[in-house]
Each structure stands twice: as C-alpha cells, then as structure tokens.
Amino acid sequence: MRIHSKRRKLWLGVLGALLLWIGVDLFVPTRHSIRQFDPQEVARLETAMWQSYYEKNPVLLFWQLAGGLRQQFHAPFWRSFSLGFKATKAAFVFKQGHSRADYNNALPILINYYQAIQDLTIERFDVARVARLELEWWIVHRQRNQYSYQALANALVRTVAALYNQSPEPFATYAQLRARAMQVCDKANRKPDGPAPADWHYIEQDLNLAWGNLHTVVQTK
Numbered sequence: 001m002r003i004h005s006k007r008r009k010l011w012l013g014v015l016g017a018l019l020l021w022i023g024v025d026l027f028v029p030t031r032h033s034i035r036q037f038d039p040q041e042v043a044r045l046e047t048a049m050w051q052s053y054y055e056k057n058p059v060l061l062f063w064q065l066a067g068g069l070r071q072q073f074h075a076p077f078w079r080s081f082s083l084g085f086k087a088t089k090a091a092f093v094f095k096q097g098h099s100r101a102d103y104n105n106a107l108p109i110l111i112n113y114y115q116a117i118q119d120l121t122i123e124r125f126d127v128a129r130v131a132r133l134e135l136e137w138w139i140v141h142r143q144r145n146q147y148s149y150q151a152l153a154n155a156l157v158r159t160v161a162a163l164y165n166q167s168p169e170p171f172a173t174y175a176q177l178r179a180r181a182m183q184v185c186d187k188a189n190r191k192p193d194g195p196a197p198a199d200w201h202y203i204e205q206d207l208n209l210a211w212g213n214l215h216t217v218v219q220t221k
Contacts, residue, residue: 032074034121035164035218039211041071046211047204053091054189062088073120086113094138103139110134125163133159141182153179160214170217177210 045068052061066084069075075083090109097103110131118127137155140147156175161168181203188195188203195203 032120032122034073034117034123036074037072037211037215039215040208042068043204043207043211045071046207047200050185050203051195051200053095054185054194058088058092061091073117075120079116079120083113083116086116094135094142100139103135103142106138107131107135123165125165130159130162133162144186149179149183152182164218166218171214174210174214174217177206177213181206181210 045064049061049064049068052058052064062081062084065087066075066080069080069083069087070077073083086109090106090113093109094103094106097105111128114125114127114131114134118125133155137152137159140152140155153172153175156178157168157171160171160174184199184203184206185195188199
C-alpha cells in the first residue's frame with residue numbers, strides 16, 4: 001500500500017508540475033524582440049512547411065509552424081502550438097477558397113494570430129493592418145494568372161515593413177529573394193511528378209538568402 005501511495009504522490013507531483021508549466025507558458029506575459037531570430041533555421045523550416053502545404057499535410061505543417069514560431073517569434077513551447085493551430089487554420093481556410101470573398105474568411109483568423117504575436121513582442125505594430133497585408137500577398141500569390149512575381153515581391157515588402165514599422169525600401173532584396181523562391185516552388189509543383197529534391201534545395205538556398213537579408217536589415221534599423 002505504501003508503494004502505491006508513493007507512486008500516486010509521485011505521479012500527482014509530476015502532473016502538478018506539468019500543469020504549472022503549461023499554465024505559466026500559456027498565460028504569464030513574456031516578450032522578446034522579433035528582430036532576433038536564426039535566419040538559417042527559419043529558412044529550413046519554411047522550406048519544410050511549403051512541402052507540407054503542397055502535400056496537403058496539415059498535421060505536419062502544424063508541427064513545423066510551432067517550431068518556426070519558437071525560432072522566429074520566440075513563442076514559449078506550449079503557446080507555439082496554439083499559435084501554430086491559428087496559422088495552420090488560416091492557411092487551409094485560405095487554400096479552400098476560390099474567390100477574394102472566400103479568401104477573406106481567413107482574415108479574422110489572421111487578425112487573431114497576429115494579435116497573439118503582438119502579445120509576444122516588445123515591438124508594436126498595427127495588428128489588423130499586418131493581417132490584411134499578409135492576406136493580400138497570399139491572394140497575389142494565389143492569383144498568379146493576374147499578378148506578376150514583382151507584384152508579389154511588392155506585396156511582401158509592404159507586409160514586412162508594416163510588421164517591423166520601418167520604411168519599405170530596405171526590404172526590397174528580402175522580398176525579391178522570397179518571391180523568387182516561391183516562383184521556383186510554383187514551377188516545380190507544375191511538374192508531373194512534383195518538385196524533386198534538387199528543387200527544394202534551390203528553394204531553401206533562396207530562402208536562406210532572403211531571411212539572412214531580412215535579419216541584417218532589422219538589425220541595422
């Protein structure tokens with residue numbers, strides 16, 4: 001009986017510690033600078049997320065997003081999964097759309113998501129504006145028959161400039177490189193067998209350069 005009692009107390013102690021960790025992680029305010037991130041790791045994770053998105057694997061995308069949020073926005077462990085759920089939901093609500101009216105269904109989710117990001121950062125930004133600009137570049141990318149990749153780069157510039165509260169001009173190289181990575185990805189996904197490993201290698205190379213450039217820009221404000 002004493003052994004069972006000790007085991008029960010041990011497990012209750014472990015459960016209590018776990019619940020305390022989750023509670024602190026989810027509800028205790030914590031703020032970091034979104035200017036501090038590992039560009040190579042973010043590029044690697046974004047490449048993996050694009051693969052999951054095009055392979056229609058929301059579970060894996062969710063897990064990768066959580067990791068990316070810990071890398072880019074310093075989200076605490078458990079909160080990263082809450083944020084990852086919001087981002088994944090927005091992406092797949094958007095993916096199911098066929099018109100601008102459909103795409104706008106993702107906007108409330110994106111606003112909620114960026115509000116959660118705002119709660120993690122010492123930087124201040126206009127949550128609703130950043131969410132709208134994020135959705136807009138998604139739309140420009142989706143409607144590639146109507147827009148050029150230069151238009152996509154311009155939309156990316158506006159989004160990241162709003163997020164970091166800086167003038168748009170310094171972000172032009174980042175946006176061009178990221179738009180080029182998307183162009184390579186789009187072209188590869190039109191192949192009969194889809195993207196080859198070499199395609200993903202080139203995509204990650206461009207994303208490495210893009211995120212590296214962004215890191216330099218936001219450090220030299």
